[in-house]
Amino acid sequence: KQEVTQIPAALSVPEGENLVLNCSFTDSAIYNLQWFRQDPGKGLTSLLLIQSSQREQTSGRLNASLDKSSGRSTLYIAASQPGDSATYLCAPAEMDNYGQNFVFGPGTRLSVLP
Amino acid sequence: NAGVTQTPKFQVLKTGQSMTLQCAQDMNHEYMSWYRQDPGMGLRLIHYSVGAGITDQGEVPNGYNVSRSTTEDFPLRLLSAAPSQTSVYFCASSSAGELFFGEGSRLTVL
Numbered sequence: 001k002q003e004v005t006q007i008p009a010a011l012s013v014p015e016g017e018n019l020v021l022n023c024s025f026t027d028s029a030i031y032n033l034q035w036f037r038q039d040p041g042k043g044l045t046s047l048l049l050i051q052s053s054q055r056e057q058t059s060g061r062l063n064a065s066l067d068k069s070s071g072r073s074t075l076y077i078a079a080s081q082p083g084d085s086a087t088y089l090c091a092p093a094e095m096d097n098y099g100q101n102f103v104f105g106p107g108t109r110l111s112v113l114p
Numbered sequence: 115n116a117g118v119t120q121t122p123k124f125q126v127l128k129t130g131q132s133m134t135l136q137c138a139q140d141m142n143h144e145y146m147s148w149y150r151q152d153p154g155m156g157l158r159l160i161h162y163s164v165g166a167g168i169t170d171q172g173e174v175p176n177g178y179n180v181s182r183s184t185t186e187d188f189p190l191r192l193l194s195a196a197p198s199q200t201s202v203y204f205c206a207s208s209s210a211g212e213l214f215f216g217e218g219s220r221l222t223v224l
Contacts, residue, residue, distance in 0.1 A: 043217040093211040104157040
């Protein structure tokens with residue numbers, strides 16, 4: 001059974017810092033991995049999707065990397081802003097004969113202080 | 115683009131009442147799912163569907179029913195609500211392993 005952990009559980013940084021959020025998963029036979037952002041009381045917004053054949057994916061100040069063999073993904077946020085404050089979740093996806101299976105990490109709660 | 119639409123956004127029920135959370139997507143996705151999110155428990159899969167007429171249980175299916183009569187709609191039914199079902203419920207659809215979420219439905223059972 002796939003298990004996903006995220007480190008750190010919470011992070012507080014001053015505005016402008018570059019930071020790294022970590023995601024680890026136990027089963028490396030994944031189809032892809034998705035990073036989400038969740039603001040308090042809101043739904044999950046997809047940030048980046050990395051296919052299993054890719055090493056990294058970039059969108060603006062966000063860069064996500066994937067190392068399937070070691071069961072790790074990192075989300076790098078450059079020049080953090082207060083608007084980046086949210087909870088960030090990773091979700092590796094597996095595909096089998098019955099369809100798709102997504103397992104979510106517990107999230108990293110990020111606070112960026114002005 | 116509407117994406118995934120959930121209704122209602124908020125609902126208060128009394129123990130024993132029944133209700134249906136609605137979910138609709140306009141992306142022609144075959145895969146749809148329902149999650150609940152509770153503090154300290156993360157997102158847990160309740161039920162999912164891989165196409166019209168096909169549903170299956172997830173991690174926490176007890177107390178919930180689903181059906182999938184069309185590709186677009188995937189309602190979640192609570193037959194007899196219990197306080198343990200107080201939670202935030204998210205519907206999601208997927209294509210090729212990419213998940214899209216609705217905005218959530220916050221349910222309180224008194």
